[in-house]
Amino acid sequence: MIPGLLLTNRLIQLMRKSIPKLLTILSFLILVTCGNSEKENHQSKDLMLSDSSDIKLEQIDSNLGDPSKGKRLFLQCRACHSLKRKEPHKIGPNLYNFFGRKAGSQKKYKYSSQLTESGIMWDYENLDQWLENPQALIPENKMVYVGMRNPQDREDLIAYLLKETQ
Numbered sequence: 164m165i166p167g168l169l170l171t172n173r174l175i176q177l178m179r180k181s182i183p184k185l186l187t188i189l190s191f192l193i194l195v196t197c198g199n200s201e202k203e204n205h206q207s208k209d210l211m212l213s214d215s216s217d218i219k220l221e222q223i224d225s226n227l228g229d230p231s232k233g234k235r236l237f238l239q240c241r242a243c244h245s246l247k248r249k250e251p252h253k254i255g256p257n258l259y260n261f262f263g264r265k266a267g268s269q270k271k272y273k274y275s276s277q278l279t280e281s282g283i284m285w286d287y288e289n290l291d292q293w294l295e296n297p298q299a300l301i302p303e304n305k306m307v308y309v310g311m312r313n314p315q316d317r318e319d320l321i322a323y324l325l326k327e328t329q
C-alpha cells in the first residue's frame with residue numbers, strides 16, 4: 164500500500180465519524196439560541212403591553228367623560244358586574260383591573276370560548292365598541308346586553324369604569 168493513500172483513507176474515516184457529532188452539536192446550539200430569543204420576545208411583548216396601556220390611560224385621562232354620569236349608566240351593568248378588588252363574580256366577571264388586559268383574563272370566571280379566543284385587549288377603542296354592541300365585536304359571546312348607542316354615554320361610562328376598577 165502507498166502510505167499517502169492510507170493516510171487519506173484514515174482521514175475520510177475520521178471525518179465520517181465526526182460529522183454526525185458536529186451536526187448534533189450544531190443543532191443543539193441552534194436550539195439553545197432560538198429558545199433564548201423566544202424568551203426575549205415574550206419579555207418585550209409583556210413590556211410593550213404594560214407600556215402601551217400606561218400611555219393609553221394617560222391619553223384617556225385628559226379627554227375622559229364624566230364619571231358621575233357614568234355611575235348612573237353603570238346601573239345597566241350592576242346586576243352582572245362587580246368592580247372592586249376581591250368582590251365575587253356575578254353573572255359576568257368582576258372587572259377589577261381589567262383595563263389594558265386581554266379579554267377573558269379574570270381569574271376563576273368561566274368565560275365563553277368566543278371571548279377568550281377573541282385575542283382582544285381591553286383598550287379604549289375595543290371597550291367602546293364592546294359597549295356599543297358586544298355581539299358585533301365578539302359574535303356569540305355570552306354577555307346579554309343590547310349595547311349603548313349614545314357615544315357620550317359610553318364616554319361617561321368608561322370614565323366611571325376606569326376610575327372604579329383601578
Ligand code: HEC
Pocket residue numbers: 237239240241242243244254255256258261265266267268269273274275276277278294303304305306307308311324
Ligand atoms: C346580563 C348580564 C350582563 C350585563 C347587563 C352586562 N354584562 Fe358585561 N359581561 C357579562 C358576561 C356573562 C360576560 C362574559 C362574556 C363571555 O364570557 O362571553 C361579560 C363580560 C364583560 C366584559 C369583559 C370582561 C373580561 O374580563 O374580559 C366587560 C368589560 C363587560 N362585560 C362590561 C360590561 C358593562 C360596562 C356593562 C354595562 C353597560 C355590562 N358589561 C353589562 C354579563 C353582563
